[in-house]
Amino acid sequence: MSSLSRPSLPPLLRAIAILIIVLLVAHAPMLLNDGLFMDDWLVLKPRPDYFVDIDFLLNGAGHPIFFSYDTFANWTGAPVVVMVSLALAGIVLGAVCLTLTAIRLDLLDRAEAVGFALIVWTYPGYQLWAGKANAVYVFSFGLLFIGAWLLTLAFSARGPRRVLLRVLASLVFLLSFALNSTIVLYAFMVLGLFVAIWRSGDAAHGFVRRTWLAAWRCALGYPELMVLPLVYWGTLNIWFKRIGVYAQHYDAHFPTLGELARGWWAFFVTGYRDVVAHAIRAAIQVPALFIAAAVLVGIVLLLLRPDTKSTASRSAITIPLALAVVLFLALSSPYLIAGLRPSSTHFYESRHLLMFGVPLALTLLAFKRQAERRSGPGAAFAVMFGVGLIVSIGMLWSDYVFMQARTLKQQALARDLASRIQPAATVYALDDGFFDYPSRHVPFGLAEVTGMLRLAWGNQPFFGFALRAERPDILRGMDEARKAPGSAFHHFDPSGPQATISLQPGTGAAPNQTLVRKYYACRLLARCDVGEFLAQVAEVTIKLGPIAGVLPLEGASKSVTPGR
Numbered sequence: 094m095s096s097l098s099r100p101s102l103p104p105l106l107r108a109i110a111i112l113i114i115v116l117l118v119a120h121a122p123m124l125l126n127d128g129l130f131m132d133d134w135l136v137l138k139p140r141p142d143y144f145v146d147i148d149f150l151l152n153g154a155g156h157p158i159f160f161s162y163d164t165f166a167n168w169t170g171a172p173v174v175v176m177v178s179l180a181l182a183g184i185v186l187g188a189v190c191l192t193l194t195a196i197r198l199d200l201l202d203r204a205e206a207v208g209f210a211l212i213v214w215t216y217p218g219y220q221l222w223a224g225k226a227n228a229v230y231v232f233s234f235g236l237l238f239i240g241a242w243l244l245t246l247a248f249s250a251r252g253p254r255r256v257l258l259r260v261l262a263s264l265v266f267l268l269s270f271a272l273n274s275t276i277v278l279y280a281f282m283v284l285g286l287f288v289a290i291w292r293s294g295d296a297a298h299g300f301v302r303r304t305w306l307a308a309w310r311c312a313l314g315y316p317e318l319m320v321l322p323l324v325y326w327g328t329l330n331i332w333f334k335r336i337g338v339y340a341q342h343y344d345a346h347f348p349t350l351g352e353l354a355r356g357w358w359a360f361f362v363t364g365y366r367d368v369v370a371h372a373i374r375a376a377i378q379v380p381a382l383f384i385a386a387a388v389l390v391g392i393v394l395l396l397l398r399p400d401t402k403s404t405a406s407r408s409a410i411t412i413p414l415a416l417a418v419v420l421f422l423a424l425s426s427p428y429l430i431a432g433l434r435p436s437s438t439h440f441y442e443s444r445h446l447l448m449f450g451v452p453l454a455l456t457l458l459a460f461k462r463q464a465e466r467r468s469g470p471g472a473a474f475a476v477m478f479g480v481g482l483i484v485s486i487g488m489l490w491s492d493y494v495f496m497q498a499r500t501l502k503q504q505a506l507a508r509d510l511a512s513r514i515q516p517a518a519t520v521y522a523l524d525d526g527f528f529d530y531p532s533r534h535v536p537f538g539l540a541e542v543t544g545m546l547r548l549a550w551g552n553q554p555f556f557g558f559a560l561r562a563e564r565p566d567i568l569r570g571m572d573e574a575r576k577a578p579g580s581a582f583h584h585f586d587p588s589g590p591q592a593t594i595s596l597q598p599g600t601g602a603a604p605n606q607t608l609v610r611k612y613y614a615c616r617l618l619a620r621c622d623v624g625e626f627l628a629q630v631a632e633v634t635i636k637l638g639p640i641a642g643v644l645p646l647e648g649a650s651k652s653v654t655p656g657r
Contacts, residue, residue, distance in 0.1 A: 153579020
Protein backbone atom coordinates (compact mmCIF):
# COMPACT_ATOMS: atom_id res chain seq x y z
CA MET A 94 0.00 0.00 0.00
CA SER A 95 1.32 3.45 -0.86
CA SER A 96 0.02 4.79 2.45
CA LEU A 97 2.36 2.43 4.28
CA SER A 98 5.50 3.11 2.24
CA ARG A 99 8.84 2.85 4.01
CA PRO A 100 10.58 6.26 4.25
CA SER A 101 14.21 6.63 3.25
CA LEU A 102 16.41 6.07 6.27
CA PRO A 103 19.10 8.79 6.27
CA PRO A 104 16.69 11.78 6.15
CA LEU A 105 14.40 10.02 8.60
CA LEU A 106 17.20 9.33 11.05
CA ARG A 107 18.27 12.95 10.76
CA ALA A 108 14.75 14.13 11.57
CA ILE A 109 14.47 11.75 14.54
CA ALA A 110 17.86 12.85 15.87
CA ILE A 111 16.81 16.50 15.67
CA LEU A 112 13.55 15.69 17.43
CA ILE A 113 15.23 13.84 20.30
CA ILE A 114 17.93 16.48 20.83
CA VAL A 115 15.42 19.34 20.89
CA LEU A 116 13.16 17.50 23.34
CA LEU A 117 16.07 16.74 25.65
CA VAL A 118 17.16 20.39 25.56
CA ALA A 119 13.61 21.62 26.12
CA HIS A 120 13.05 19.32 29.08
CA ALA A 121 16.58 19.46 30.49
CA PRO A 122 15.46 21.47 33.57
CA MET A 123 13.43 18.42 34.60
CA LEU A 124 16.69 16.60 35.32
CA LEU A 125 17.74 19.23 37.87
CA ASN A 126 14.45 19.40 39.74
CA ASP A 127 14.30 16.78 42.49
CA GLY A 128 11.36 18.37 44.30
CA LEU A 129 7.99 16.84 45.14
CA PHE A 130 4.79 18.75 44.44
CA MET A 131 1.29 18.50 45.85
CA ASP A 132 0.14 14.85 45.94
CA ASP A 133 3.66 13.58 45.18
CA TRP A 134 4.18 13.72 48.96
CA LEU A 135 1.36 11.20 49.49
CA VAL A 136 2.75 8.46 47.26
CA LEU A 137 6.53 8.89 46.95
CA LYS A 138 9.30 8.66 49.54
CA PRO A 139 11.79 11.55 49.53
CA ARG A 140 14.01 9.29 51.65
CA PRO A 141 13.82 5.59 52.59
CA ASP A 142 12.54 6.10 56.16
CA TYR A 143 9.72 8.42 55.07
CA PHE A 144 6.37 6.69 55.56
CA VAL A 145 3.74 6.62 52.82
CA ASP A 146 0.54 4.61 52.71
CA ILE A 147 -0.47 4.22 49.08
CA ASP A 148 -3.13 1.57 49.60
CA PHE A 149 -5.68 4.30 48.90
CA LEU A 150 -4.68 4.08 45.24
CA LEU A 151 -6.06 0.53 45.17
CA ASN A 152 -8.83 0.71 47.75
CA GLY A 153 -10.13 4.22 47.25
CA ALA A 154 -8.96 6.05 44.16
CA GLY A 155 -9.16 3.05 41.82
CA HIS A 156 -5.71 3.46 40.24
CA PRO A 157 -4.03 0.03 40.17
CA ILE A 158 -1.54 1.01 37.46
CA PHE A 159 -0.51 4.14 39.38
CA PHE A 160 -0.12 1.96 42.46
CA SER A 161 2.24 -0.36 40.58
CA TYR A 162 4.43 2.47 39.31
CA ASP A 163 4.63 4.18 42.70
CA THR A 164 5.33 0.93 44.53
CA PHE A 165 8.18 0.10 42.16
CA ALA A 166 9.59 3.63 42.38
CA ASN A 167 9.63 3.54 46.18
CA TRP A 168 11.09 0.02 46.19
CA THR A 169 14.12 1.21 44.22
CA GLY A 170 14.98 3.75 46.93
CA ALA A 171 15.24 6.49 44.28
CA PRO A 172 11.63 7.31 43.36
CA VAL A 173 12.46 10.75 41.99
CA VAL A 174 14.98 9.28 39.55
CA VAL A 175 12.48 6.62 38.48
CA MET A 176 9.69 9.11 37.88
CA VAL A 177 11.89 11.55 35.98
CA SER A 178 13.08 8.65 33.84
CA LEU A 179 9.47 7.63 33.19
CA ALA A 180 8.54 11.15 32.14
CA LEU A 181 11.52 11.52 29.80
CA ALA A 182 10.89 8.07 28.32
CA GLY A 183 7.27 8.97 27.68
CA ILE A 184 8.24 12.27 26.07
CA VAL A 185 11.00 10.93 23.82
CA LEU A 186 9.47 7.59 22.85
CA GLY A 187 6.01 9.09 22.44
CA ALA A 188 7.33 11.85 20.18
CA VAL A 189 9.46 9.47 18.11
CA CYS A 190 6.58 7.02 17.62
CA LEU A 191 4.20 9.85 16.74
CA THR A 192 6.66 11.06 14.12
CA LEU A 193 7.31 7.60 12.68
CA THR A 194 3.60 6.80 12.49
CA ALA A 195 2.71 10.06 10.74
CA ILE A 196 5.52 9.64 8.20
CA ARG A 197 4.86 5.96 7.51
CA LEU A 198 1.18 6.65 6.88
CA ASP A 199 2.06 9.58 4.58
CA LEU A 200 0.01 11.90 6.75
CA LEU A 201 2.84 14.40 7.26
CA ASP A 202 6.18 15.10 5.64
CA ARG A 203 9.30 14.87 7.80
CA ALA A 204 9.39 18.54 8.78
CA GLU A 205 5.68 18.60 9.58
CA ALA A 206 5.96 15.41 11.64
CA VAL A 207 8.85 16.75 13.71
CA GLY A 208 7.18 20.12 14.21
CA PHE A 209 3.91 18.43 15.12
CA ALA A 210 5.58 16.17 17.69
CA LEU A 211 7.51 19.06 19.22
CA ILE A 212 4.34 21.09 19.69
CA VAL A 213 2.59 18.14 21.34
CA TRP A 214 5.46 17.29 23.68
CA THR A 215 6.42 20.82 24.72
CA TYR A 216 2.86 22.07 25.19
CA PRO A 217 3.08 24.60 28.05
CA GLY A 218 -0.60 24.58 28.96
CA TYR A 219 0.31 21.50 30.98
CA GLN A 220 2.44 22.99 33.77
CA LEU A 221 3.23 19.75 35.62
CA TRP A 222 6.04 18.43 33.44
CA ALA A 223 8.29 18.55 36.54
CA GLY A 224 5.75 16.70 38.70
CA LYS A 225 6.86 13.29 39.90
CA ALA A 226 3.70 11.25 40.54
CA ASN A 227 2.18 12.83 37.43
CA ALA A 228 5.06 11.43 35.41
CA VAL A 229 2.76 8.42 35.06
CA TYR A 230 0.40 10.71 33.10
CA VAL A 231 3.20 11.65 30.73
CA PHE A 232 4.41 8.08 30.34
CA SER A 233 0.87 6.84 29.68
CA PHE A 234 0.41 9.51 27.03
CA GLY A 235 3.64 8.34 25.40
CA LEU A 236 2.52 4.71 25.54
CA LEU A 237 -0.51 5.62 23.46
CA PHE A 238 1.70 6.68 20.54
CA ILE A 239 3.98 3.68 21.02
CA GLY A 240 0.88 1.52 20.68
CA ALA A 241 -0.13 3.42 17.54
CA TRP A 242 3.29 2.75 16.00
CA LEU A 243 3.09 -0.96 16.83
CA LEU A 244 -0.41 -1.11 15.36
CA THR A 245 0.83 0.60 12.19
CA LEU A 246 3.56 -2.01 11.84
CA ALA A 247 1.08 -4.81 12.51
CA PHE A 248 -1.28 -3.56 9.80
CA SER A 249 1.13 -4.49 7.04
CA ALA A 250 2.85 -7.43 8.79
CA ARG A 251 2.10 -11.10 8.21
CA GLY A 252 2.37 -14.33 10.17
CA PRO A 253 3.78 -14.59 13.71
CA ARG A 254 5.24 -11.08 13.49
CA ARG A 255 1.75 -9.67 12.99
CA VAL A 256 0.41 -11.60 15.99
CA LEU A 257 3.28 -10.47 18.20
CA LEU A 258 2.89 -6.83 17.18
CA ARG A 259 -0.83 -6.89 17.86
CA VAL A 260 -0.35 -8.46 21.28
CA LEU A 261 2.29 -5.87 22.16
CA ALA A 262 0.11 -3.04 20.87
CA SER A 263 -2.85 -4.23 22.96
CA LEU A 264 -0.73 -4.47 26.10
CA VAL A 265 0.75 -1.02 25.55
CA PHE A 266 -2.67 0.50 24.90
CA LEU A 267 -4.03 -1.12 28.06
CA LEU A 268 -1.21 0.35 30.17
CA SER A 269 -1.78 3.76 28.59
CA PHE A 270 -5.28 3.79 30.07
CA ALA A 271 -3.71 4.63 33.44
CA LEU A 272 -4.47 8.15 32.24
CA ASN A 273 -8.17 7.52 31.76
CA SER A 274 -8.70 10.28 29.23
CA THR A 275 -6.28 8.61 26.81
CA ILE A 276 -9.21 6.36 25.94
CA VAL A 277 -10.61 9.30 23.96
CA LEU A 278 -7.47 9.51 21.82
CA TYR A 279 -7.46 5.72 21.61
CA ALA A 280 -10.95 5.87 20.09
CA PHE A 281 -9.65 8.24 17.41
CA MET A 282 -6.79 5.84 16.68
CA VAL A 283 -9.25 2.98 16.23
CA LEU A 284 -11.22 5.29 13.94
CA GLY A 285 -8.01 5.81 11.98
CA LEU A 286 -7.68 2.04 11.65
CA PHE A 287 -11.22 1.92 10.29
CA VAL A 288 -10.36 4.62 7.74
CA ALA A 289 -7.28 2.67 6.64
CA ILE A 290 -9.39 -0.46 6.13
CA TRP A 291 -12.03 1.57 4.30
CA ARG A 292 -9.44 3.05 1.95
CA SER A 293 -8.12 -0.42 1.13
CA GLY A 294 -11.62 -1.62 0.22
CA ASP A 295 -13.13 -1.97 -3.24
CA ALA A 296 -14.63 1.32 -4.43
CA ALA A 297 -16.98 -0.65 -6.72
CA HIS A 298 -19.01 -1.69 -3.67
CA GLY A 299 -20.37 1.81 -3.23
CA PHE A 300 -20.01 4.07 -0.21
CA VAL A 301 -22.59 2.45 2.09
CA ARG A 302 -21.57 -1.15 1.45
CA ARG A 303 -17.89 -0.24 1.54
CA THR A 304 -18.34 1.49 4.91
CA TRP A 305 -20.31 -1.44 6.33
CA LEU A 306 -17.70 -3.94 5.18
CA ALA A 307 -14.89 -1.80 6.61
CA ALA A 308 -16.63 -1.60 9.99
CA TRP A 309 -17.24 -5.35 9.94
CA ARG A 310 -13.63 -6.10 9.04
CA CYS A 311 -12.39 -3.70 11.71
CA ALA A 312 -14.51 -5.32 14.43
CA LEU A 313 -13.81 -8.92 13.42
CA GLY A 314 -10.23 -8.39 12.35
CA TYR A 315 -9.19 -6.49 15.49
CA PRO A 316 -11.51 -7.70 18.26
CA GLU A 317 -8.89 -7.08 20.95
CA LEU A 318 -8.96 -3.36 20.18
CA MET A 319 -12.73 -3.26 20.47
CA VAL A 320 -12.84 -4.85 23.92
CA LEU A 321 -9.78 -3.22 25.53
CA PRO A 322 -11.64 -0.21 27.01
CA LEU A 323 -14.41 -2.52 28.23
CA VAL A 324 -11.89 -4.81 29.89
CA TYR A 325 -10.16 -1.88 31.57
CA TRP A 326 -13.31 -0.22 32.86
CA GLY A 327 -14.81 -3.54 33.89
CA THR A 328 -11.68 -4.38 35.89
CA LEU A 329 -11.77 -1.02 37.65
CA ASN A 330 -15.45 -1.17 38.49
CA ILE A 331 -15.34 -4.75 39.76
CA TRP A 332 -12.06 -4.96 41.66
CA PHE A 333 -10.90 -1.35 42.10
CA LYS A 334 -14.09 0.63 42.45
CA ARG A 335 -13.75 4.22 43.64
CA ILE A 336 -15.17 4.85 47.08
CA GLY A 337 -15.48 7.66 49.60
CA VAL A 338 -14.15 11.07 48.63
CA TYR A 339 -12.92 9.75 45.28
CA ALA A 340 -16.38 8.63 44.23
CA GLN A 341 -17.67 12.07 45.25
CA HIS A 342 -14.83 13.89 43.47
CA TYR A 343 -15.95 12.62 40.08
CA ASP A 344 -19.40 14.15 39.92
CA ALA A 345 -20.38 12.21 36.81
CA HIS A 346 -23.52 13.55 35.16
CA PHE A 347 -24.87 14.46 31.77
CA PRO A 348 -24.13 18.17 31.43
CA THR A 349 -26.61 20.48 29.79
CA LEU A 350 -25.72 22.28 26.58
CA GLY A 351 -25.07 25.41 28.63
CA GLU A 352 -22.71 23.54 30.95
CA LEU A 353 -20.90 22.05 27.97
CA ALA A 354 -20.51 25.43 26.32
CA ARG A 355 -19.18 27.04 29.50
CA GLY A 356 -16.90 24.08 30.12
CA TRP A 357 -15.48 24.08 26.60
CA TRP A 358 -14.89 27.80 26.88
CA ALA A 359 -13.05 27.26 30.19
CA PHE A 360 -10.81 24.67 28.54
CA PHE A 361 -10.14 26.96 25.58
CA VAL A 362 -9.31 29.93 27.79
CA THR A 363 -7.07 27.91 30.10
CA GLY A 364 -5.45 25.75 27.45
CA TYR A 365 -4.75 28.35 24.79
CA ARG A 366 -5.73 31.96 25.47
CA ASP A 367 -4.11 32.11 28.90
CA VAL A 368 -0.98 30.41 27.56
CA VAL A 369 -0.53 33.16 24.98
CA ALA A 370 -1.25 35.90 27.53
CA HIS A 371 1.21 34.40 30.02
CA ALA A 372 3.79 33.99 27.26
CA ILE A 373 3.58 37.68 26.39
CA ARG A 374 4.06 38.68 30.03
CA ALA A 375 6.88 36.20 30.51
CA ALA A 376 8.64 37.38 27.35
CA ILE A 377 8.54 40.95 28.64
CA GLN A 378 9.75 40.02 32.13
CA VAL A 379 12.33 37.36 31.18
CA PRO A 380 13.20 37.81 27.49
CA ALA A 381 16.32 35.66 27.79
CA LEU A 382 14.27 32.45 27.89
CA PHE A 383 12.44 33.29 24.69
CA ILE A 384 15.60 34.48 22.96
CA ALA A 385 17.21 31.14 23.78
CA ALA A 386 14.09 29.36 22.52
CA ALA A 387 14.25 31.38 19.29
CA VAL A 388 17.89 30.38 18.77
CA LEU A 389 17.05 26.71 19.36
CA VAL A 390 14.09 26.83 16.98
CA GLY A 391 16.17 28.67 14.39
CA ILE A 392 18.72 25.87 14.43
CA VAL A 393 15.91 23.34 14.03
CA LEU A 394 14.53 25.20 11.01
CA LEU A 395 17.95 25.23 9.36
CA LEU A 396 18.53 21.53 9.98
CA LEU A 397 15.07 20.24 9.07
CA ARG A 398 14.99 21.71 5.57
CA PRO A 399 11.24 21.64 4.89
CA ASP A 400 10.05 20.61 1.46
CA THR A 401 10.24 23.34 -1.15
CA LYS A 402 7.21 22.16 -3.13
CA SER A 403 3.71 22.73 -1.83
CA THR A 404 1.41 19.72 -1.94
CA ALA A 405 -1.35 21.03 0.31
CA SER A 406 -4.79 20.38 -1.16
CA ARG A 407 -7.98 21.86 0.20
CA SER A 408 -8.79 18.64 2.06
CA ALA A 409 -5.27 18.57 3.53
CA ILE A 410 -6.12 21.91 5.14
CA THR A 411 -9.71 21.40 6.21
CA ILE A 412 -9.32 17.88 7.64
CA PRO A 413 -6.66 18.78 10.27
CA LEU A 414 -8.60 21.91 11.25
CA ALA A 415 -11.88 20.03 11.59
CA LEU A 416 -10.13 17.23 13.46
CA ALA A 417 -8.58 19.79 15.84
CA VAL A 418 -12.02 21.14 16.75
CA VAL A 419 -13.58 17.70 17.16
CA LEU A 420 -10.62 16.45 19.19
CA PHE A 421 -10.68 19.50 21.46
CA LEU A 422 -14.37 18.97 22.20
CA ALA A 423 -13.86 15.23 22.70
CA LEU A 424 -10.81 15.54 24.98
CA SER A 425 -12.52 18.04 27.27
CA SER A 426 -15.89 16.26 27.41
CA PRO A 427 -14.90 13.49 29.90
CA TYR A 428 -13.74 16.13 32.36
CA LEU A 429 -16.94 18.12 31.89
CA ILE A 430 -19.01 14.99 32.47
CA ALA A 431 -17.03 14.42 35.68
CA GLY A 432 -17.61 18.02 36.74
CA LEU A 433 -13.92 19.02 36.47
CA ARG A 434 -12.45 22.25 35.14
CA PRO A 435 -8.83 23.28 34.51
CA SER A 436 -7.19 26.45 35.80
CA SER A 437 -4.11 28.34 34.69
CA THR A 438 -3.71 30.15 38.02
CA HIS A 439 -2.69 26.99 39.91
CA PHE A 440 -0.18 24.75 38.18
CA TYR A 441 -1.72 21.59 39.66
CA GLU A 442 -5.08 22.31 38.05
CA SER A 443 -3.43 22.14 34.62
CA ARG A 444 -3.07 18.36 34.95
CA HIS A 445 -6.19 17.92 32.81
CA LEU A 446 -4.49 19.62 29.84
CA LEU A 447 -1.67 17.20 29.02
CA MET A 448 -3.14 16.06 25.69
CA PHE A 449 -4.35 19.45 24.50
CA GLY A 450 -1.16 20.01 22.57
CA VAL A 451 -2.60 17.67 19.91
CA PRO A 452 -5.46 20.00 18.84
CA LEU A 453 -2.98 22.89 18.89
CA ALA A 454 -0.57 21.00 16.62
CA LEU A 455 -3.41 20.11 14.23
CA THR A 456 -4.46 23.76 14.06
CA LEU A 457 -0.92 24.93 13.33
CA LEU A 458 -0.64 22.23 10.66
CA ALA A 459 -3.80 23.47 8.93
CA PHE A 460 -2.64 27.10 9.08
CA LYS A 461 0.80 26.13 7.79
CA ARG A 462 -0.68 24.30 4.81
CA GLN A 463 -2.95 27.24 4.05
CA ALA A 464 -0.04 29.69 4.27
CA GLU A 465 2.25 27.61 2.07
CA ARG A 466 -0.10 28.02 -0.87
CA ARG A 467 1.02 31.65 -0.99
CA SER A 468 4.44 31.80 0.62
CA GLY A 469 5.93 28.35 0.07
CA PRO A 470 6.38 25.44 2.52
CA GLY A 471 9.62 26.67 4.08
CA ALA A 472 8.37 30.13 5.01
CA ALA A 473 4.99 28.77 6.11
CA PHE A 474 6.63 26.19 8.36
CA ALA A 475 8.93 28.82 9.87
CA VAL A 476 6.07 31.21 10.59
CA MET A 477 3.53 28.74 11.97
CA PHE A 478 5.54 25.99 13.62
CA GLY A 479 8.56 28.21 14.27
CA VAL A 480 6.65 30.87 16.17
CA GLY A 481 4.54 28.22 17.88
CA LEU A 482 7.64 26.40 19.10
CA ILE A 483 9.27 29.59 20.36
CA VAL A 484 6.20 30.31 22.46
CA SER A 485 5.90 26.69 23.63
CA ILE A 486 9.53 26.18 24.59
CA GLY A 487 9.88 29.65 26.09
CA MET A 488 6.81 29.13 28.27
CA LEU A 489 7.91 25.58 29.07
CA TRP A 490 11.22 26.89 30.42
CA SER A 491 9.39 29.65 32.30
CA ASP A 492 7.24 27.02 34.03
CA TYR A 493 10.31 24.92 34.81
CA VAL A 494 11.88 28.00 36.44
CA PHE A 495 8.75 28.49 38.54
CA MET A 496 8.71 24.85 39.63
CA GLN A 497 12.42 24.90 40.47
CA ALA A 498 11.95 28.05 42.55
CA ARG A 499 9.10 26.31 44.36
CA THR A 500 11.39 23.38 45.11
CA LEU A 501 14.05 25.72 46.52
CA LYS A 502 11.53 27.36 48.86
CA GLN A 503 10.39 23.93 50.02
CA GLN A 504 13.95 22.82 50.66
CA ALA A 505 14.77 26.04 52.49
CA LEU A 506 11.83 25.49 54.84
CA ALA A 507 12.47 21.77 55.36
CA ARG A 508 16.18 22.30 56.10
CA ASP A 509 15.42 25.03 58.62
CA LEU A 510 12.82 22.89 60.39
CA ALA A 511 15.19 19.91 60.47
CA SER A 512 17.81 22.04 62.22
CA ARG A 513 15.41 22.77 65.10
CA ILE A 514 14.09 20.72 67.96
CA GLN A 515 10.46 19.94 67.27
CA PRO A 516 8.16 22.32 69.17
CA ALA A 517 5.33 20.94 71.29
CA ALA A 518 2.85 20.91 68.43
CA THR A 519 1.70 18.64 65.60
CA VAL A 520 -0.70 20.95 63.75
CA TYR A 521 0.99 23.78 61.89
CA ALA A 522 -0.29 26.65 59.80
CA LEU A 523 2.19 28.11 57.34
CA ASP A 524 2.15 31.89 57.02
CA ASP A 525 3.82 32.11 53.62
CA GLY A 526 5.45 35.48 53.04
CA PHE A 527 6.45 34.51 49.50
CA PHE A 528 2.79 34.94 48.61
CA ASP A 529 3.38 38.72 48.74
CA TYR A 530 6.79 38.58 47.09
CA PRO A 531 6.92 40.21 43.62
CA SER A 532 7.42 36.94 41.75
CA ARG A 533 5.03 34.15 40.84
CA HIS A 534 4.21 31.90 43.77
CA VAL A 535 1.38 29.48 44.52
CA PRO A 536 0.59 28.57 48.16
CA PHE A 537 1.82 25.17 49.27
CA GLY A 538 -0.77 22.40 49.44
CA LEU A 539 -1.77 20.29 52.43
CA ALA A 540 0.36 17.36 51.34
CA GLU A 541 3.37 19.59 50.74
CA VAL A 542 3.33 21.32 54.13
CA THR A 543 2.59 18.09 56.00
CA GLY A 544 5.25 16.28 54.01
CA MET A 545 7.89 18.86 54.88
CA LEU A 546 7.01 18.56 58.57
CA ARG A 547 7.39 14.78 58.47
CA LEU A 548 10.58 15.05 56.44
CA ALA A 549 12.05 17.35 59.10
CA TRP A 550 10.78 15.73 62.31
CA GLY A 551 9.91 12.15 61.48
CA ASN A 552 6.83 10.04 60.81
CA GLN A 553 4.43 11.56 63.30
CA PRO A 554 0.74 12.33 62.66
CA PHE A 555 1.42 15.92 61.65
CA PHE A 556 -1.01 18.11 59.80
CA GLY A 557 0.17 21.24 58.05
CA PHE A 558 -1.49 23.70 55.73
CA ALA A 559 -0.91 27.08 54.14
CA LEU A 560 -2.89 29.65 56.10
CA ARG A 561 -3.97 31.75 53.14
CA ALA A 562 -4.92 28.81 50.95
CA GLU A 563 -7.48 27.16 53.22
CA ARG A 564 -10.86 27.99 54.72
CA PRO A 565 -11.32 28.67 58.46
CA ASP A 566 -12.91 25.22 58.92
CA ILE A 567 -9.89 23.39 57.49
CA LEU A 568 -9.35 21.36 60.67
CA ARG A 569 -12.91 20.08 60.69
CA GLY A 570 -12.76 19.34 56.99
CA MET A 571 -9.57 17.31 57.35
CA ASP A 572 -10.96 15.44 60.35
CA GLU A 573 -13.87 14.30 58.19
CA ALA A 574 -11.68 13.53 55.18
CA ARG A 575 -9.20 11.37 57.09
CA LYS A 576 -11.99 9.21 58.52
CA ALA A 577 -13.63 8.61 55.14
CA PRO A 578 -13.22 5.16 53.56
CA GLY A 579 -10.36 4.94 51.10
CA SER A 580 -8.89 8.24 52.29
CA ALA A 581 -5.29 9.21 51.54
CA PHE A 582 -5.17 11.20 54.79
CA HIS A 583 -5.48 8.51 57.47
CA HIS A 584 -2.07 9.47 58.86
CA PHE A 585 -2.97 13.18 59.13
CA ASP A 586 -4.19 14.28 62.56
CA PRO A 587 -5.71 17.78 62.82
CA SER A 588 -6.53 17.38 66.53
CA GLY A 589 -3.08 18.03 68.00
CA PRO A 590 -1.67 21.17 69.63
CA GLN A 591 -1.10 24.03 67.26
CA ALA A 592 1.61 26.38 66.09
CA THR A 593 2.17 28.85 63.28
CA ILE A 594 5.24 28.80 61.05
CA SER A 595 6.23 32.10 59.49
CA LEU A 596 8.09 31.66 56.21
CA GLN A 597 9.46 34.99 55.03
CA PRO A 598 11.84 35.87 52.18
CA GLY A 599 15.41 35.88 53.44
CA THR A 600 18.45 37.90 52.47
CA GLY A 601 19.07 35.54 49.56
CA ALA A 602 15.52 35.70 48.21
CA ALA A 603 15.10 36.91 44.65
CA PRO A 604 12.66 36.70 41.76
CA ASN A 605 12.22 33.16 40.50
CA GLN A 606 14.49 33.44 37.47
CA THR A 607 17.31 35.02 39.51
CA LEU A 608 16.90 32.51 42.31
CA VAL A 609 17.05 29.56 39.93
CA ARG A 610 20.02 31.00 38.04
CA LYS A 611 21.96 31.31 41.31
CA TYR A 612 20.98 27.76 42.24
CA TYR A 613 22.21 26.40 38.91
CA ALA A 614 25.48 28.27 39.40
CA CYS A 615 25.86 26.69 42.84
CA ARG A 616 24.94 23.18 41.78
CA LEU A 617 26.49 22.96 38.33
CA LEU A 618 29.41 25.38 38.56
CA ALA A 619 30.16 24.97 42.30
CA ARG A 620 30.21 28.73 42.78
CA CYS A 621 28.70 28.41 46.25
CA ASP A 622 27.55 25.82 48.75
CA VAL A 623 23.96 24.74 48.09
CA GLY A 624 23.23 24.41 51.82
CA GLU A 625 24.42 27.93 52.54
CA PHE A 626 22.47 29.20 49.56
CA LEU A 627 19.24 27.60 50.80
CA ALA A 628 19.80 28.99 54.31
CA GLN A 629 19.63 32.50 52.87
CA VAL A 630 16.49 31.95 50.80
CA ALA A 631 14.02 32.14 53.69
CA GLU A 632 13.71 33.15 57.32
CA VAL A 633 11.62 30.85 59.50
CA THR A 634 10.07 31.49 62.89
CA ILE A 635 7.61 29.35 64.86
CA LYS A 636 4.97 30.61 67.27
CA LEU A 637 3.24 28.11 69.54
CA GLY A 638 -0.43 28.51 70.35
CA PRO A 639 -3.83 28.46 68.65
CA ILE A 640 -3.79 29.34 64.97
CA ALA A 641 -5.37 32.71 64.31
CA GLY A 642 -8.38 32.71 62.01
CA VAL A 643 -8.93 28.94 62.12
CA LEU A 644 -11.93 27.37 63.80
CA PRO A 645 -10.91 24.99 66.60
CA LEU A 646 -11.56 21.28 66.43
CA GLU A 647 -13.59 19.87 69.30
CA GLY A 648 -11.62 17.47 71.45
CA ALA A 649 -8.25 18.72 70.20
CA SER A 650 -5.20 17.84 72.27
CA LYS A 651 -3.41 20.58 74.18
CA SER A 652 0.05 19.06 74.47
CA VAL A 653 2.47 16.84 72.66
CA THR A 654 5.77 15.21 73.42
CA PRO A 655 8.41 16.50 71.01
CA GLY A 656 9.82 13.87 68.70
CA ARG A 657 13.32 15.31 68.86
